[in-house]
Amino acid sequence: MDDTEVPFPETGRSGDDILEQLRSERAEDIDWKSGRAFSLVYNVDEEDHERLLETVGAMFLHENALNPFKYRTLMRMEREVVAMAASLFGSPPRAGSMSSGGTESIFLAVHTARQVARDRGVEKPQILTATTAHPAFAKACHYLDVEQVRLPVGGDGRAEADAFADHIGTRTALVVGSAPCYPFGVIDPIPDLAALAVENSTLCHVDACLGGWLLPFWERLGEDVTPWDFRVEGVTSLSADIHKYGYCFKGASVVLYRDRELLEKQHFVYDDWPGGLYASATAAGTRSGAPIAGAWATITHLGVDGYLRLARRVQQGTRGFMDAIRSIEELEITAEPDMSVFEFGSRVDDIQAIGDVMDDRGWHLDRQQGGLHVMISPGHDRVVDDFASDLRAAVADHGEARGIEAIYGSVS
Numbered sequence: 001m002d003d004t005e006v007p008f009p010e011t012g013r014s015g016d017d018i019l020e021q022l023r024s025e026r027a028e029d030i031d032w033k034s035g036r037a038f039s040l041v042y043n044v045d046e047e048d049h050e051r052l053l054e055t056v057g058a059m060f061l062h063e064n065a066l067n068p069f070k071y072r073t074l075m076r077m078e079r080e081v082v083a084m085a086a087s088l089f090g091s092p093p094r095a096g097s098m099s100s101g102g103t104e105s106i107f108l109a110v111h112t113a114r115q116v117a118r119d120r121g122v123e124k125p126q127i128l129t130a131t132t133a134h135p136a137f138a139k140a141c142h143y144l145d146v147e148q149v150r151l152p153v154g155g156d157g158r159a160e161a162d163a164f165a166d167h168i169g170t171r172t173a174l175v176v177g178s179a180p181c182y183p184f185g186v187i188d189p190i191p192d193l194a195a196l197a198v199e200n201s202t203l204c205h206v207d208a209c210l211g212g213w214l215l216p217f218w219e220r221l222g223e224d225v226t227p228w229d230f231r232v233e234g235v236t237s238l239s240a241d242i243h244k245y246g247y248c249f250k251g252a253s254v255v256l257y258r259d260r261e262l263l264e265k266q267h268f269v270y271d272d273w274p275g276g277l278y279a280s281a282t283a284a285g286t287r288s289g290a291p292i293a294g295a296w297a298t299i300t301h302l303g304v305d306g307y308l309r310l311a312r313r314v315q316q317g318t319r320g321f322m323d324a325i326r327s328i329e330e331l332e333i334t335a336e337p338d339m340s341v342f343e344f345g346s347r348v349d350d351i352q353a354i355g356d357v358m359d360d361r362g363w364h365l366d367r368q369q370g371g372l373h374v375m376i377s378p379g380h381d382r383v384v385d386d387f388a389s390d391l392r393a394a395v396a397d398h399g400e401a402r403g404i405e406a407i408y409g410s411v412s
């Protein structure tokens with residue numbers, strides 16, 4: 001039976017029956033714990049961490065964060081998550097909110113910038129981004145009727161401040177940089193972009209959805225990290241996903257602002273209906289309590305020492321994977337990454353054909369237009385040798401590419 005033709009069930013099934021079906025079906029799904037999957041799940045590879053998140057998630061599963069005054073523990077946890085994030089990234093404690101993920105955080109930041117631009121009389125606001133900016137910016141612009149000007153990156157994969165300077169003008173509501181961008185894992189020149197925003201009296205957003213919860217610890221491990229957070233004058237908002245390198249389960253991000261006045265542009269308050277005053281801080285109405293509790297428990301459980309421990313494993317894994325790729329003459333890393341995310345291609349072969357063999361050998365490397373994408377989680381340090389030998393074999397022996405497309409998201 002085609003899954004578009006499923007009739008509404010006449011009678012309910014037992015929980016055991018449902019669980020049995022799901023367990024057996026799921027056995028065919030990608031095993032993210034194997035270390036052979038990338039990007040969609042961040043594998044911490046620590047049992048106690050996983051158990052804690054499962055327990056806390058179940059504990060707050062039914063609670064609704066729509067009205068925080070009804071669930072005071074949720075309200076406290078959410079405020080503390082925002083305050084802890086603010087202390088990590090250098091913004092005031094009550095100038096941010098949790099959202100469901102990077103896309104929502106970015107949507108909110110673009111909306112805030114649009115409102116600020118409208119307040120100063122701009123009828124058709126625009127934002128400036130590099131071509132490597134996450135599609136969430138295009139999506140936000142699409143929904144919010146804002147123009148996105150996409151500027152090409154340099155040979156190192158980074159945004160070029162000069163190109164931004166050529167396009168900035170009175171309609172510019174927001175200058176955007178990534179820390180780092182998803183395709184190549186490089187950090188845009190945030191100090192230059194933010195300075196440009198200041199000179200032109202406009203706002204600057206840093207998309208640290210991917211790097212926000214890793215870079216502070218990466219830097220403490222002695223890695224060279226370009227300044228990218230609120231320590232940089234001119235950065236006015238920042239998005240950082242706790243469900244990525246923050247190591248919470250899905251549905252947890254923060255959007256932070258340089259001051260509370262900017263945050264208030266995102267608030268929505270309405271009383272023109274019979275149901276009483278309706279106020280919400282983000283795009284969602286009803287919100288699950290689970291990601292709030294999960295985020296609070298994760299940050300509290302790991303602390304600086306835990307995040308450093310995991311960052312060290314990510315660093316080891318990244319070095320191992322990059323060394324494996326560099327040891328194969330035909331392969332090259334597209335742009336030297338600033339973190340644990342990068343693309344690699346081949347000088348000689350069709351990289352997609354190499355990707356096909358890696359698929360057959362049980363690896364789930366994401367495809368991009370120019371190569372294969374790698375995103376290292378703590379658990380990947382265990383599979384470096386397997387990766388190196390499978391990759392060597394794939395380069396040495398592969399056929400024609402099967403034509404698998406680079407697909408990042410999907411609609412059904």
Ligand SMILES: Cc1ncc(COP(=O)(O)O)c(C=O)c1O
Nearest residue numbers: 101102103134136181182209210
């Ligand atoms: C740099 C960057 N920004 C934004 C996002 C969007 O995050 P989400 O998928 O949580 O909406 C991602 C997702 O990978 C990302 O890598």
